[in-house]
Amino acid sequence: MFGVDCDLNAAVIAAAKILNDSNQPLFAGLGTEVQGMRSVMALAEKVGATLDHMHSESTVRNTLAMQNSGWQTTTLTEVKNRADLIVAIGTNIVTSHPRFFEKLVWNVDTLFNKATPEVIFLAATGNTSAGISPDGHAPTIVTAETADLPAIMSALNALAHNKTLDAHEIAGVSLTALKAVLAKIKAAKYAVIVWSVGCLEITHAELTVQSITQLIATLNENTRVTGLPLNSGDGDSSINNASAWLSGYPTRTRFNVHQRGGEFSYDTYHYSTQQQLNNCDGLLWISTFNAYAPPSSLAPTIVIGHPDMQFTQAPDVFIPVSIPGLNQAGTMFRMDSSVALPLKSLRKQVLPTLSDVLRQIETLLA
Amino acid sequence: MITQLKNGKLYDPTNGKDGVIQDIYIRGGRIIDKPNSTEKISHSIDLSGKVVMAGAIDMHSHIGGGKINIARMMLPEFQESRRYSEPEAHICNPNCSHHATPSTTETGFRYIEMGYTAAFEPAMMPINARQAHLEMADTPMIDKGGYAMLGNDDYFLRLLAAGKDQKAINDYVAWTLHATQAIGIKVVNAGGISAFKFNQRKLDLDEAHSYYQVSARDILKSLSRAVYDLGIAKPLHVHCNNLGAAGNFETTLKTIEAADGLPMHLTHIQFHSYGTEGDRKFSSAAAEIAQAINQHKNISADVGQILFGQTVTASADSMMQQINAKHANPKKSVIMDIECDAGCGVVPFKYRDQNFVNALQWAIGLEIFLSVNDPWRIFLTTDHPNGAPFTSYPHLIRLLMDKSFRNEAFAKLNLDAQAMSNLKSLAREYSLYEIAIMTRAGPAKLIGMHDRGHLGVGAGADIAVYNEQADREVMFSKPAYVFKDGEMVVKAGKVVKVTWGATYTAKPEFDIGVEQDLKQYFDRYHTMQLANFKIDATEISQDGRGRIIVSKQHPIRS
Numbered sequence: 001m002f003g004v005d006c007d008l009n010a011a012v013i014a015a016a017k018i019l020n021d022s023n024q025p026l027f028a029g030l031g032t033e034v035q036g037m038r039s040v041m042a043l044a045e046k047v048g049a050t051l052d053h054m055h056s057e058s059t060v061r062n063t064l065a066m067q068n069s070g071w072q073t074t075t076l077t078e079v080k081n082r083a084d085l086i087v088a089i090g091t092n093i094v095t096s097h098p099r100f101f102e103k104l105v106w107n108v109d110t111l112f113n114k115a116t117p118e119v120i121f122l123a124a125t126g127n128t129s130a131g132i133s134p135d136g137h138a139p140t141i142v143t144a145e146t147a148d149l150p151a152i153m154s155a156l157n158a159l160a161h162n163k164t165l166d167a168h169e170i171a172g173v174s175l176t177a178l179k180a181v182l183a184k185i186k187a188a189k190y191a192v193i194v195w196s197v198g199c200l201e202i203t204h205a206e207l208t209v210q211s212i213t214q215l216i217a218t219l220n221e222n223t224r225v226t227g228l229p230l231n232s233g234d235g236d237s238s239i240n241n242a243s244a245w246l247s248g249y250p251t252r253t254r255f256n257v258h259q260r261g262g263e264f265s266y267d268t269y270h271y272s273t274q275q276q277l278n279n280c281d282g283l284l285w286i287s288t289f290n291a292y293a294p295p296s297s298l299a300p301t302i303v304i305g306h307p308d309m310q311f312t313q314a315p316d317v318f319i320p321v322s323i324p325g326l327n328q329a330g331t332m333f334r335m336d337s338s339v340a341l342p343l344k345s346l347r348k349q350v351l352p353t354l355s356d357v358l359r360q361i362e363t364l365l366a
Numbered sequence: 367m368i369t370q371l372k373n374g375k376l377y378d379p380t381n382g383k384d385g386v387i388q389d390i391y392i393r394g395g396r397i398i399d400k401p402n403s404t405e406k407i408s409h410s411i412d413l414s415g416k417v418v419m420a421g422a423i424d425m426h427s428h429i430g431g432g433k434i435n436i437a438r439m440m441l442p443e444f445q446e447s448r449r450y451s452e453p454e455a456h457i458c459n460p461n462c463s464h465h466a467t468p469s470t471t472e473t474g475f476r477y478i479e480m481g482y483t484a485a486f487e488p489a490m491m492p493i494n495a496r497q498a499h500l501e502m503a504d505t506p507m508i509d510k511g512g513y514a515m516l517g518n519d520d521y522f523l524r525l526l527a528a529g530k531d532q533k534a535i536n537d538y539v540a541w542t543l544h545a546t547q548a549i550g551i552k553v554v555n556a557g558g559i560s561a562f563k564f565n566q567r568k569l570d571l572d573e574a575h576s577y578y579q580v581s582a583r584d585i586l587k588s589l590s591r592a593v594y595d596l597g598i599a600k601p602l603h604v605h606c607n608n609l610g611a612a613g614n615f616e617t618t619l620k621t622i623e624a625a626d627g628l629p630m631h632l633t634h635i636q637f638h639s640y641g642t643e644g645d646r647k648f649s650s651a652a653a654e655i656a657q658a659i660n661q662h663k664n665i666s667a668d669v670g671q672i673l674f675g676q677t678v679t680a681s682a683d684s685m686m687q688q689i690n691a692k693h694a695n696p697k698k699s700v701i702m703d704i705e706c707d708a709g710c711g712v713v714p715f716k717y718r719d720q721n722f723v724n725a726l727q728w729a730i731g732l733e734i735f736l737s738v739n740d741p742w743r744i745f746l747t748t749d750h751p752n753g754a755p756f757t758s759y760p761h762l763i764r765l766l767m768d769k770s771f772r773n774e775a776f777a778k779l780n781l782d783a784q785a786m787s788n789l790k791s792l793a794r795e796y797s798l799y800e801i802a803i804m805t806r807a808g809p810a811k812l813i814g815m816h817d818r819g820h821l822g823v824g825a826g827a828d829i830a831v832y833n834e835q836a837d838r839e840v841m842f843s844k845p846a847y848v849f850k851d852g853e854m855v856v857k858a859g860k861v862v863k864v865t866w867g868a869t870y871t872a873k874p875e876f877d878i879g880v881e882q883d884l885k886q887y888f889d890r891y892h893t894m895q896l897a898n899f900k901i902d903a904t905e906i907s908q909d910g911r912g913r914i915i916v917s918k919q920h921p922i923r924s
Contacts, residue, residue: 034500035909066440070691070698070712076893077493077705081520082563109890111520111706112577190563220688224565226703244438245501248445248469266442331500331905334894338432338704340496341898342905 008319008352008360015284015302015317015357016364022282022300025049028273029294030251031234031287031305032354033330033343037242039355040286043362048257050280052273053239054292055232056251058198058205060268062229063240063250065209072216074192074226075336080104081111085188086119087181089212090146091126092199097230097335100194101130114189120181123149142181144171147202153211156182160218191225198232230335234289237333238340288321288354304357322351367408368393368401369852374413374831377802378420380811380820384799390418392827395851399823413831416846419802420819421483421828423809426603426633426668427750429473429505430487430512431498433680433710436700437751438467441678441714443696466677466751474506475861476757481830481845484509484818484867485756488552488603488633489682491515493707493894495546496901502869503912507855509828511813511870513603514546515682517553517585518560520706521887526588527578532595533877539592540876541884545900549813549872549917550600551593552633554682555607556582559709562685569607569685571620582607583624590628596874597920599814601629601666606638609686613642615651622658622665631812634670634749635659636731648723649786650730656737659744666812667738668745671731671762672724673754678714680752687711706891717754725783729776735766736792741803742811759805760842766796767838814917815870827852866911873916 006014019025027044030037030053044051053059065071079086086105093100105117119131119139123146131139144152148171155170159182168175185191193212200208212227219225231237240250247253249266256265269275277283277297285294287305293312294303300316303309307320324330325343327350333340371390376383391398391407401407428434438444444467468476477485490498490512502510516522516539525534539551557580558569564576571582590602606621608614618638622630632638635655643649659665676695681687684701688711691699695716702710717724731753738744746763750756765772776789796804810819817826829849835841844859855863881896888896906912 038504063439066698066700067442068698070440070694070700072701074703075705077707077891078563078703080893081706081891082703103893111891189565220701224563240439241435241497242500244435245470246504248438248467248472249442250439264445266445331496333497338494338497338702339894340494340500341894342496342902 011317011319012357012360013364015319016361018282018300018302018316019047019284019361020366022047022280024280025282025284026273026276026280026299027051027284027286028276029054029285029287029292029305030239031289031292033235033238033324033332034242034340035330036288036324036354037239038246039358041243041246043358044255045262046362046365048255049284050254050271050276051243051251052271052276053236053251054234054273054287055198055236057272058200058232059236059240059251061200061206061209062197064206064268065213069210069214071213072220072226074228075338076104076334079192079228080107082114082190083117083192084114085184085191086117087185087191087193088119088121088131089123089149089193089195090199091121091124091128093194093196093230094127094130096196096198096232106134118184120184122181123152140181140184142173142177144173146200148172149200149202149208150211152178153208153215157211157215157218160215185219185225186223189224192228193225194228194230196230228336233335234287235332237335237337238331241333241337285315286354288323304354307351319357320351321354321357322349327351328353368398368405370407370410371418371829371831372410372412374416374418375834376418376821377798378821379799379803379807381822383821390821390829392849392852395827397821397823397825397827411847415834417798417832417834418821419481419830419832420806420821420825421830421848421850422481422805423813423815423819424477424482424485424747424750424756425745425809425813426488426747427485427756428487428489428680428752429485429510430501431490432494433489433682433712434467435497435501436710436712437678437680440698440700440712441467444678465757466755470501470504471506474508478507478848478850478856478861479859480757480759480843481832481848482508483828483830483848483850484815486510486549486813487512489513489515489554490546490548491682491704491708492519492542492546493705493899495548496905499547499869499901499906503906503909506864506866507850507861509867509870511549512546513550513552513600514542514548515552515554515708516542517556517589518558518708520560521884523557523560523575523578523580526580526584532588532591534880535588536592536595537876537880539589540596540874541880543872543874547869547871547901547903547906547914549870550598550603551589552603552605553586553589554605554708555609555685556585558582558607558685559682562688562709563703567685571607571617571624586621586624587626590625590630594628595923597922598872598874599917599919600812600872601631603631603633605633605683609637609681609683610690611686612640612648615639615641615654618655619658622662625662625664627664629664632665632667634747634752635667636670636672636727636734636753639730639734644786646722646782648726650726650733652730652733652737653788656734659738660740666743666745668747669731669734670747670749670753671735672717672727673748673758673761674717674719674724674728675754676714676716677751677754678712680710680712682708682710684709684711687713719778720780722780722782725779726786728779729783729787729789732765732772733787733789733792736794741800742808744804745809745812746804760839763801763842764837764839767801769793769795813870814872814919816918868913868915869906870915870917872919874919875922
């Protein structure tokens with residue numbers, strides 16, 4: 001069927017053959033919502049697939065920190081109504097979540113008559129203009145490289161424990177500036193430390209996330225400070241949540257068909273797309289929200305996703321499907337993971353849904 | 367098609383049957399009268415020597431929603447424990463490891479395999495209710511439902527602080543039931559979760575919330591009145607203030623007084639029955655609490671028994687969980703403020719029988735079970751997974767039914783704790799009839815599931831059949847058969863057919879005018895629209911598996 005237009009039925013048959021012939025299939029991308037993920041999991045249980053989301057390289061940083069020591073977090077409506085201090089880790093949330101400041105920081109209507117929040121950029125590397133308040137109040141900017149965050153966060157943790165640091169500066173940031181940051185957090189009624197985990201492109205970023213959450217936990221003994229981890233999109237919150245209740249684990253799982261009558265296992269290292277691309281003998285790539293093409297692979301490849309997808313390496317099967325929230329209904333978790341929203345079908349549906357296709361493939365499996 | 371269950375020994379308290387040998391006939395998922403001789407019996411099962419009860423109903427179990435999913439994400443190591451602990455229900459020693467965070471599939475399977483045919487999520491945060499329903503929709507085998515949490519949400523507290531009349535409160539409460547597809551209303555640490563966001567660390571019953579200037583008592587009075595006025599069968603579900611704190615029994619007693627004669631259910635009351643006597647300033651106040659329940663016929667309670675082993679506590683009570691996080695084992699916890707609606711605290715715990723406090727908690731729970739006289743007003747729960755996973759119910763039943771077994775377990779506890787408990791002097795042993803009340807007839811009556819919890823003609827044919835055995839733990843862990851809506855779904859303790867239950871809801875009448883102000887409120891202050899907050903019934907039924915049952919309530923009383 002390679003490179004040939006065909007009808008849905010022929011494509012489904014070809015996809016089922018690839019999965020039937022595969023001993024170790026990888027389901028990656030997983031750019032879908034809750035209903036789609038339910039179908040993905042059902043199919044994974046049939047064929048014994050390994051599951052990984054396209055953004056879990058960053059999601060896992062948060063998950064590992066949370067699994068190691070827990071965390072204290074908040075959600076969007078709390079930030080909007082309560083936050084009087086925003087500590088942004090890095091400047092990348094402006095690019096990853098462009099409307100964050102407009103919607104949640106500079107909002108005029110608030111429930112508790114709070115002051116317009118102060119903004120601190122910690123380890124600023126880029127444009128900080130989004131942190132200028134509507135009345136012109138400039139943010140506090142602590143300039144440093146992202147790679148210096150581990151040192152800076154450790155210093156803040158030490159200071160929060162009233163330790164004396166034998167240094168005048170940490171990674172080029174004066175101790176005085178760090179003490180000033182800490183004083184502002186302590187003085188705030190409701191300080192929110194926000195990080196966009198996809199932007200923490202440093203080795204062992206999970207340890208930096210953990211030092212952020214530990215600082216929050218320490219300060220919370222006396223005052224209210226809380227965290228807002230921002231995810232990366234493409235349904236990563238939805239996939240993580242649905243996976244957790246259906247399998248018991250968040251993403252990076254495998255269904256082991258032969259173990260104890262079939263069960264899921266969890267491994268954030270071995271079950272990554274990067275690791276599995278070298279080992280899998282069948283790849284199912286799913287991306288329904290965006291036209292993201294699959295990574296290059298030697299394994300026979302099925303792609304189910306956005307109709308506009310373009311390929312440098314043509315997959316063995318490509319099945320275009322409808323887009324959730326555009327021409328298909330669904331359910332989606334918001335980035336703060338605590339609110340699930342209904343997605344409406346706004347346009348006429350002409351293509352099948354991901355679930356339709358996966359169910360059809362499932363019925364053809366041996 | 368008629369199924370006949372022959373010669374079973376029925377324990378059916380709703381219909382006054384205490385060990386009566388009687389046949390049951392089922393058609394179309396319901397129990398019917400004995401058919402006349404011309405009607406064909408298509409299937410007959412001999413239940414001689416077997417105990418027959420209605421399917422059990424867990425009226426308080428955290429089976430759906432954000433908290434448990436956070437626990438799953440934080441504690442992947444718990445999934446491993448499945449490998450070591452089967453068959454879970456038989457093992458309950460200090461090293462035992464029941465599975466505290468089962469997947470939704472496993473939840474449904476483990477419940478039905480014990481003869482439970484319904485379970486209710488007691489802490490459905492309205493803003494997170496869609497997730498709770500998503501998880502419950504993926505829970506097979508059993509019926510389910512949720513209690514919507516109010517009393518820490520900004521909108522309600524604002525109504526109360528502004529002195530709005532009871533009708534305005536009632537309309538908002540009724541609207542919430544509809545919008546969240548819930549069957550009851552719960553309050554957790556009334557006002558306390560909200561107060562924590564304003565950096566208050568403790569809120570007594572008569573202490574003012576620093577922002578709204580209303581007290582927990584005001585909140586409880588307003589909401590219990592609303593639930594009563596609206597004719598909701600399920601009394602207001604109350605998680606009292608000061609959970610887990612030594613001396614909190616006084617708050618609990620004052621809460622009972624604050625109910626002022628209106629129906630009120632106090633949940634996981636074991637965690638709220640602590641005194642301050644003794645060298646360690648921690649003691650049992652079970653006697654005082656049980657006496658108050660015995661005296662106040664408007665009060666019911668479930669116990670929230672702890673059992674020894676590894677579990678995780680998942681509560682909306684962020685204020686108290688922030689304090690409990692110091693005792694986390696393993697040492698990690700998640701504390702969240704959520705959407706000006708409520709919060710949550712997920713803290714893993716390992717209850718140990720050689721730990722003074724844990725051992726006394728175990729004894730306090732049992733003291734309450736044995737000291738409350740009326741089994742219709744006390745319910746068997748472990749507050750799953752907070753006191754122990756629900757899979758330990760058969761063990762708990764044996765502790766209640768078998769005095770020597772109980773006393774042997776007691777003798778192994780921390781000695782200081784033994785010295786502080788009167789458990790050995792409590793000779794009561796629960797009968798099968800009383801167990802049937804507290805796990806079947808009682809919960810069905812409390813929640814308002816009129817055709818469940820009993821075996822009378824017209825009842826839904828949810829039936830559990832047990833081999834009568836002296837070891838009640840073995841008996842209740844592995845039913846001979848379980849029928850769900852008339853179909854045999856479990857045989858010899860194993861699922862033989864997968865089915866999907868219904869979702870029970872309450873839909874009282876109310877003035878839809880309440881939405882005008884709510885819509886503006888959502889648009890101005892929230893980060894989601896009112897239309898998206900509301901859960902449509904089709905969201906639960908659309909996949910062809912789930913369905914909504916609107917449970918008949920009392921007439922509106924206001």
